[in-house]
Amino acid sequence: MKVIKVGGGCLHGKKAIARIVDLIAAGGKGQVFVVSALHGVTDLLLESLPAVLESEANIPGILSRLRARHMIVARHLITTRRGLENFGRDFRKSMGRLERLLYGLNFTRELTPRVQDVISSFGERFSAQLLASILRSRGCPSGYRMPHTIGLLTDGKFGDATALMPATARNFKAHLGPMLKEGLVVFVPGFYGVSEGGDITTFGRGGSDYSAAVVAAALEAEVLEIWKDVDGFLSADPRLVDGARLIPELSYEEAAELAYFGAKILHPRSVEPLRARRIPMAIKNTLDPEAPGSLVRPRSRTSGSLIKSVAHDTTIGILKVHASGVGARPGILVGVAGQLTAAGVNIKSVVTSQTAISLLLAAKDLDDGRAALMAMRPRPFRRIEVQRDVALIGIVGEGLLRRQGIAARCFSAVAGCGVNVEMISFGPSQVALYFLVRAEDLGRAVTAIHSTFFEEPRCT
Ligand code: ASP
Numbered sequence: 155m156k157v158i159k160v161g162g163g164c165l166h167g168k169k170a171i172a173r174i175v176d177l178i179a180a181g182g183k184g185q186v187f188v189v190s191a192l193h194g195v196t197d198l199l200l201e202s203l204p205a206v207l208e209s210e211a212n213i214p215g216i217l218s219r220l221r222a223r224h225m226i227v228a229r230h231l232i233t234t235r236r237g238l239e240n241f242g243r244d245f246r247k248s249m250g251r252l253e254r255l256l257y258g259l260n261f262t263r264e265l266t267p268r269v270q271d272v273i274s275s276f277g278e279r280f281s282a283q284l285l286a287s288i289l290r291s292r293g294c295p296s297g298y299r300m301p302h303t304i305g306l307l308t309d310g311k312f313g314d315a316t317a318l319m320p321a322t323a324r325n326f327k328a329h330l331g332p333m334l335k336e337g338l339v340v341f342v343p344g345f346y347g348v349s350e351g352g353d354i355t356t357f358g359r360g361g362s363d364y365s366a367a368v369v370a371a372a373l374e375a376e377v378l379e380i381w382k383d384v385d386g387f388l389s390a391d392p393r394l395v396d397g398a399r400l401i402p403e404l405s406y407e408e409a410a411e412l413a414y415f416g417a418k419i420l421h422p423r424s425v426e427p428l429r430a431r432r433i434p435m436a437i438k439n440t441l442d443p444e445a446p447g448s449l450v451r452p453r454s455r456t457s458g459s460l461i462k463s464v465a466h467d468t469t470i471g472i473l474k475v476h477a478s479g480v481g482a483r484p485g486i487l488v489g490v491a492g493q494l495t496a497a498g499v500n501i502k503s504v505v506t507s508q509t510a511i512s513l514l515l516a517a518k519d520l521d522d523g524r525a526a527l528m529a530m531r532p533r534p535f536r537r538i539e540v541q542r543d544v545a546l547i548g549i550v551g552e553g554l555l556r557r558q559g560i561a562a563r564c565f566s567a568v569a570g571c572g573v574n575v576e577m578i579s580f581g582p583s584q585v586a587l588y589f590l591v592r593a594e595d596l597g598r599a600v601t602a603i604h605s606t607f608f609e610e611p612r613c614t
Pocket residue numbers: 161162190191196197277344345358359360361362363
């Protein structure tokens with residue numbers, strides 16, 4: 155049995171959805187489909203929250219936009235009148251719940267993480283209802299089950315929950331087993347689960363991949379397929395590198411490291427639930443279903459090119475905390491990290507020297523991070539510098555740290571193009587080496603590294 159995740163990028167407009175429905179109808183019997191919200195719907199839900207807080211007069215407009223997005227598809231693809239009526243009834247019920255939540259939010263004016271999570275979970279609920287109805291109207295027996303009614307249990311952390319696996323597996327076998335035995339196509343909304351206390355908790359943006367991995371592990375699926383509108387993992391971003399090529403096979407570790415980068419192929423935590431049962435994950439392109447895609451396994455062979463990919467991320471920046479004797483004085487790092495954590499700022503990486511702590515943050519967190527540190531009393535540092543015009547490059551490949559000369563080759567390729575390396579982080583991962591360059595040098599550096607490992611060396 156397979157678990158298949160259908161991403162929001164594939165659920166973009168009537169035509170694309172019709173193609174997905176064809177694929178499901180062709181091979182989906184007895185499989186579980188974990189679905190994202192229709193393209194853009196989660197954004198729409200989250201972006202409308204300020205308007206909901208501002209005035210209840212804004213609520214009907216928001217609801218009608220959501221209704222239109224789904225009803226256009228329903229009218230087009232649900233082929234029977236009964237099917238359309240049944241979907242309409244189901245959908246109105248879910249919309250009614252969302253409506254009450256939005257008015258409640260306006261009334262209480264309290265946008266708590268709890269409320270934000272429950273509201274943002276509705277996109278996935280709608281899309282699961284919609285797809286099941288479309289399939290059913292085509293004579294393909296299907297149904298959906300909501301994560302909170304089949305016991306997809308989480309640790310209760312809003313916006314960044316973790317699934318409780320053994321309990322979830324027990325619940326799923328009881329609730330989904332019979333449907334699968336009957337050979338139904340089963341849809342489960344991605345993105346969220348429910349805490350033991352009954353709270354809807356999401357897995358963070360892009361979290362449907364993680365949901366799908368949880369479902370695959372809980373049901374002991376043979377494979378988790380991730381359906382996307384791209385071929386799979388590539389050796390570099392094709393917008394920067396002409397010769398970027400598909401990576402046919404990766405290890406869990408390699409996929410997890412690459413997932414942190416801008417490619418947005420996969421939620422970085424998706425391999426966690428798969429590990430215990432060593433379930434493979436296949437990335438498939440729905441625009442080209444016969445293409446091989448990328449296969450992610452517990453381990454992968456080291457590749458002939460020595461590395462698998464050179465990835466990059468431009469949505470980061472550095473907070474440089476200058477203080478003397480950082481390396482020798484105990485407690486500074488703990489104080490700084492604690493202050494940032496309390497402000498809700500995630501530290502992606504840190505490098506310290508005797509005179510400074512360099513903290514790698516998401517670009518969007520730089521100002522909040524700086525403000526949080528400036529508020530420390532007494533200040534354990536002299537000054538703070540913010541570097542925005544930087545980009546992170548990572549080279550990823552199993553065995554990278556064990557084999558001699560890979561780092562040297564990478565850095566000499568970069569230096570050979572006159573690009574300066576600003577900060578290096580080497581060691582925390584067995585399969586990745588990260589460093590920073592100036593944003594304006596990014597394209598040149600990535601191209602140079604890619605050609606040194608994948609082609610004849612050349613500089614652009
Ligand atoms: N719909 C959610 C998001 O946009 C989850 C997902 O699609 O993976 O973040």
